[in-house]
Amino acid sequence: MTLTGKQPSDNLVRHMRQSVFHGALHLLLDDKFRDAWINGVKITFADRVERLVFPRIFTYSADYPEK
Amino acid sequence: MKDVAPALQPELEPSRSGRRRFPNKRHADIIPITSSRIPQANSRAQDLVPVREASPTPAPDSPRSTTSMPGAFDDTMDDPVSDAFTTDTNEFGLYRVYPHRPSHDPDHQVSVGSVCDAPGLAGAVPVPSDTWYAGMTQSVLGAEPKNPLEPLTSESVFHLLDWFYRSSTLSVASLTDLVRNVIPKIDQSDPAIADFSAAREFTRLDTPLSSNDGWKNDDISIPVPMTYLKAKERTDAHIYTVPGARWRSLVDTMSSFFSTMSMDTFHITPFKIFRMGASEPEPVYSEIYNSSVMYDEYVRVRDEQKSKSNLEVVIAAIMLWSDSTHLANFGTASLWPVYMYFGNISKYIRGKPSSFSAHHIAYLPKVCDLWLHLHALFLTAFSSTKATFAHGT
Numbered sequence: 001m002t003l004t005g006k007q008p009s010d011n012l013v014r015h016m017r018q019s020v021f022h023g024a025l026h027l028l029l030d031d032k033f034r035d036a037w038i039n040g041v042k043i044t045f046a047d048r049v050e051r052l053v054f055p056r057i058f059t060y061s062a063d064y065p066e067k
Numbered sequence: 068m069k070d071v072a073p074a075l076q077p078e079l080e081p082s083r084s085g086r087r088r089f090p091n092k093r094h095a096d097i098i099p100i101t102s103s104r105i106p107q108a109n110s111r112a113q114d115l116v117p118v119r120e121a122s123p124t125p126a127p128d129s130p131r132s133t134t135s136m137p138g139a140f141d142d143t144m145d146d147p148v149s150d151a152f153t154t155d156t157n158e159f160g161l162y163r164v165y166p167h168r169p170s171h172d173p174d175h176q177v178s179v180g181s182v183c184d185a186p187g188l189a190g191a192v193p194v195p196s197d198t199w200y201a202g203m204t205q206s207v208l209g210a211e212p213k214n215p216l217e218p219l220t221s222e223s224v225f226h227l228l229d230w231f232y233r234s235s236t237l238s239v240a241s242l243t244d245l246v247r248n249v250i251p252k253i254d255q256s257d258p259a260i261a262d263f264s265a266a267r268e269f270t271r272l273d274t275p276l277s278s279n280d281g282w283k284n285d286d287i288s289i290p291v292p293m294t295y296l297k298a299k300e301r302t303d304a305h306i307y308t309v310p311g312a313r314w315r316s317l318v319d320t321m322s323s324f325f326s327t328m329s330m331d332t333f334h335i336t337p338f339k340i341f342r343m344g345a346s347e348p349e350p351v352y353s354e355i356y357n358s359s360v361m362y363d364e365y366v367r368v369r370d371e372q373k374s375k376s377n378l379e380v381v382i383a384a385i386m387l388w389s390d391s392t393h394l395a396n397f398g399t400a401s402l403w404p405v406y407m408y409f410g411n412i413s414k415y416i417r418g419k420p421s422s423f424s425a426h427h428i429a430y431l432p433k434v435c436d437l438w439l440h441l442h443a444l445f446l447t448a449f450s451s452t453k454a455t456f457a458h459g460t
Contacts, residue, residue: 058361059386
């Protein structure tokens with residue numbers, strides 16, 4: 001941070017960090033996940049019963065670093 | 068308390084005269100989960116025998132097959148209202164309403180030991196030691212792992228490193244251990260031993276997020292606000308690529324976890340809890356699997372799937388969590404992990420560190436400080452309106 005002595009503005013940093021976070025969510029919520037959301041995934045549980053599992057996001061508690 | 072006492076109260080050592088002894092009932096803890104479970108007195112609830120791993124499926128003509136529903140739904144259940152299965156009230160005046168007769172009630176299995184987590188407590192249920200790393204890797208959960216010692220390459224190397232880590236300071240005893248227990252297990256013909264390098268093997272251990280475990284490495288491209296251009300011109304002109312996001316598929320992680328985790332703690336049918344009030348029943352919420360949101364979503368998905376599939380529907384209650392984590396008191400070493408938990412497991416179990424309920428889903432990159440600085444420098448050459456940096460412009 002010494003090239004000009006000026007820091008990037010806090011707003012810009014915050015915006016970039018937030019964009020990275022949402023970019024990462026975009027990676028995680030991929031086509032496979034969207035397909036599972038709509039059509040479910042067949043999973044054989046440990047009791048050897050096959051069930052149709054629908055993922056749903058219930059909580060999302062995130063604190064991305066602002067600075 | 069009389070109903071639940073046999074399950075909760077372990078027997079003490081018999082007295083000298085051989086008389087059976089039980090701990091004082093005044094000291095018996097009330098288990099938070101079971102305080103609202105299906106009462107034992109309910110004759111219908113007693114039929115809720117959880118399907119155990121080893122138990123064979125009941126034959127079609129056995130009496131149990133009419134009451135327990137392993138997997139498939141009964142076709143007679145068309146009206147969601149008449150499906151609703153209400154339990155009797157328990158000692159606290161609480162009762163549950165299920166959307167239908169549940170096939171599985173994990174709270175039957177809960178004991179004081181499974182919700183407490185202190186090594187000194189008698190009766191604490193030890194964590195199965197072979198599953199703790201399930202949150203990190205996938206290959207070990209697969210049907211046929213290529214190499215069970217991943218990331219190590221051979222068994223000989225494993226024995227050497229295992230010995231090294233077990234002996235924090237090398238001692239006479241550890242030397243004996245080396246000669247007696249480790250050296251005989253070393254395969255001299257192993258190529259990894261011929262040119263053995265401890266440093267190389269430790270490096271291997273330090274890079275655990277391998278692609279064999281389903282981890283992927285991707286760049287994240289984000290649009291950058293170039294405020295010196297007019298709004299129309301800066302559509303997608305400037306994309307900054309942040310390298311090094313590590314992540315793995317939510318669906319794969321969920322599948323491998325669900326297929327191996329114990330059913331003892333897993334709620335597959337959501338329900339509602341009510342308290343018998345003076346005037347009308349009062350709803351009680353304590354977990355995701357007894358929330359209205361999960362109940363309603365379950366009923367909605369189940370009704371939607373009724374015509375398409377005869378498999379039992381399960382809602383996987385995903386809970387995402389993320390926070391930047393500093394790794395050291397000094398310096399800037401930090402990680403930015405994203406974890407996934409499942410709300411189908413009670414918060415009392417999820418909250419135990421030793422239950423390893425967190426699944427690592429992603430490690431996010433940070434926006435490079437140097438880049439931000441250069442960008443700011445660039446911007447100041449063209450623009451002076453600081454307000455345009457603000458998020459959302």
